[in-house]
Amino acid sequence: MSSRVQNIRGMRDHLPSAMILRQHIVATLVSVFERYGFEPLQTPVIEYAETLDGKIGDDEKLIYRFEDHGGRKVALRYDQTVPLARVVAQYQGQLLFPWRRYAIGQSYRGERPGRGRYRELWQADVDIVGSSSPVADAEIIALLTDSLVALGFTGFTTLLSHRQLLGGIARVSGLDDAAAGNVYRAIDKLDKIGVDGVRAELLAGGVAHDAVERILALISLRGAADDVLAELAQRLSGDERALAAVNNLQAIISHVRAMGVPEQQFTIAPSLARGLSYYTGSVFETVVHNPPMGSLLGGGRYDELIGLFAGRPIPTVGLAFGIERLHDVMEELGLGPQARTVAVALMTIFSPEMAPASLALAHELRAAGLAIEVALDPGEKLGKQLQYADRRGMPYALVLGPDELAHGEVVVKDLRTGDQRRLARSVVADALRRM
RNA sequence: GUGCCUGUAGCUCAACGGCAGAGCGCCUGACUGUGGCUCAGGAGGUUGUGGGUUCGAAACCCAUCAGGCACCCCA
Secondary structure (H helix, E strand, O other): OOOOOOOOOOOOOOOHHHHHHHHHHHHHHHHHHHHOOOEEOOOOOEEEHHHHOOOOOHHHHHOOEEEOOOOOEEEEOOOOHHHHHHHHHHOOOOOOOOEEEEEEEEEEOOOOOEOOEOOEEEEEEEEEEOOOOHHHHHHHHHHHHHHHHHHOOOOEEEEEEEHHHHHHHHHHOOOOHHHHHHHHHHHOOHHHHHHHHHHHHHHHOOOOHHHHHHHHHHHOOOOOHHHHHHHHHHHOOOOHHHHHHHHHHHHHHHHHHHOOOOHHHEEEOOOOOOOOOOOOOEEEEEEEOOOOOOOOEEEEEOOOHHHHHHOOOOOEEEEEEEHHHHHHHHHHHOOOOOOOOOOOEEEOOOOHHHHHHHHHHHHHHHHOOOOEEEOOOOOOOHHHHHHHHHHHOOOEEEEOOHHHHHHOEEEEEEOOOOOEEEEEHHHHHHHHHHO
């Protein structure tokens, strides 16, 4: 294939059947977000490079950078969180805190593409800015659960942890900050490489033998959330900050329960690390039980990021849904609308003489709010027109011949079953809406 | 960014140094108020792209582009 007729690696075109699913995903998320009182925000895809620098940790090399025509150093946004921080700082005089906002759009990451990984990715970002209350954290988790249910997901679990839990684990194990980063990366792989794998990696990283075993015992804790937290509190009792983290998580899950999130849809996962460096408190991500697909979303509390821009601390908690992954998984699971086209019916044109009456009927039905596609070739055989409608996946076809016209009627044909009925013209719109 | 695997008709794949094929799909007709089923015909490929080896390359080699898997990391 000529290299000219080719989209950019890691970036996707979405043909209509895919866009029907994607728009359903976005519309569903928006409706849940707004039910929780979140307001929409949109920012440019391009930011000054310095806005993004130093915010996301080791992955800065993944940021797309270039110079614009004026020689300004700019970058494509890597996520929606840093632009949010910029907006909060820039408009803090006009905003009322706590501020709940959502933002849906593209971000760009120069990663190697793979399953569930793209270089252009849509995210739906939801944040509560200006509150350190655990109710805020709980709201985000309740919202995420409602969102996934609204999209039709059943088997999923939100893994919940806390940055200071990890910090406590590192401190109790006698590690300094430099060593801790590697430890976090290793223990985050627990589900993937198992206890033995993590042990090997920690030992290879130079962590002392007894520290490794202490870490493994802590991150392997599983079971009911309350039991795990109690166990963690006991084992981390020498670490003030870790205990505060346990109490914080306890408060969050009690609020989450109060908001009706079922016990089996969240769990305390001390091995959860998460890469982004700006998290300071709770961290979480949600995984589906099948098919295999990393995490559908991730989030947490970041109380210091916005302060880098605003000049004063503004505690914030939020999450980002990975719309690419939601899309791919829903497609594989067959979730979402099954419609393959947007129109509910094709208005056929029986013959050239009937064209004006047919077009008038289409206009009338469109005015009534129905999505009607009109056949374009008045000379084409009726059979061809029906075949076209069927192949496009339209559920109905409308036939208006001389006989129907004379009686003020219309034939409504169900293309899936083959059944057809002659209805009075005045009730066709209602009938289509009901069917 | 590193390593490995894969790119053949619209789709799924075969041919694996010797004439590029099948199934499905698509087009035409049998069926001149009605699609799907059946039958009969038909169209469609510089084998991702560019070079090289060879009498001869879809096949072997190099590069490149794209996809997948494992690292890395993440939505």
